[in-house]
């Protein structure tokens with residue numbers, strides 16, 4: 414998408430033809446900075462520290478992490494070690510495993526002298542595919558917003574989203590935000606309630622940043638305000654992303670998603686989840702088996718922010734010495750999901766719905782377990 418009129422993806426190969434540039438999302442929204450990855454360790458660190466985040470972008474970064482590793486050593490042992498190191502960075506987003514499977518399939522049977530070129534070609538193709546996939550998610554989700562607008566002519570369609578599932582979570586377009594961009598671009602009156610999304614504030618810092626940059630009307634809200642707004646009839650639908658959706662339609666997403674889905678269910682508000690096929694884990698038959706990342710307590714007890722004189726600092730926000738727990742994701746059962754918006758269409762959050770859309774993808778032979 415565009416930043417100050419210039420088009421960006423979230424990740425790209427630098428002019429030297431081999432190092433990898435990313436938008437450093439830990440600097441947003443107060444500073445737009447890029448970072449250059451030149452080694453496997455750089456790529457692993459970028460994922461682990463959330464310089465890049467979001468399931469599709471984590472996968473894309475891991476793909477280029479394999480490229481950087483093979484430049485240093487294209488042996489079988491180095492390839493396996495690189496995939497193992499990257500897989501260990503964050504456990505919940507299945508796109509990480511999916512992307513590594515794709516890279517292994519592209520290079521493992523290549524002679525060593527061809528591996529680097531094959532890896533860069535596959536990584537570039539994964540990024541191009543993600544852009545097209547997310548664009549199609551936008552196209553397939555757009556009618557849901559248009560129909561909501563037709564039900565309330567002349568009024569604004571209010572959509573609640575949680576965390577960041579926009580173009581900053583992908584290579585471009587995004588998943589949950591893609592239909593919103595399409596609707597805005599088509600002139601539909603949309604407004605987005607943006608959950609701040611504690612503790613890392615991806616909503617307040619990233620979703621608000623990218624919606625503002627694109628001119629989409631939005632309001633940041635405390636995570637705990639969504640249910641109240643739904644009770645007041647101020648939310649027409651919810652659309653979130655997902656980091657891993659199981660074969661039966663259970664959805665792992667940023668912590669707090671489940672509570673929004675419960676509030677939506679209680680208030681008759683449609684709750685949609687947008688995802689690419691690469692986020693479906695066909696090896697899991699239910700959400701109870703999804704690994705939930707436990708991140709550091711400091712993310713809960715501390716907050717980054719900008720002071721009045723423009724300095725970005727980290728402050729304590731909790732009673733000193735109190736322990737804190739930080740599960741980074743939760744699982745929304747399929748029964749609370751109104752529909753899954755994918756690049757192949759919209760389906761029910763059921764095995765049948767997913768298999769109807771992804772029939773040729775359900776072959777388990779190409780999927781490794783975590």
Ligand SMILES: CSC[C@H]1O[C@H](OP(=O)(O)O)[C@H](O)[C@@H]1O
Pocket residue numbers: 466467468469575576577578579582583587588589615653654655656666667668741
């Ligand atoms: C399109 S995937 C976006 C997904 O990823 C976020 O998690 P994180 O920021 O920790 O990588 C969140 O769950 C979003 O819904």
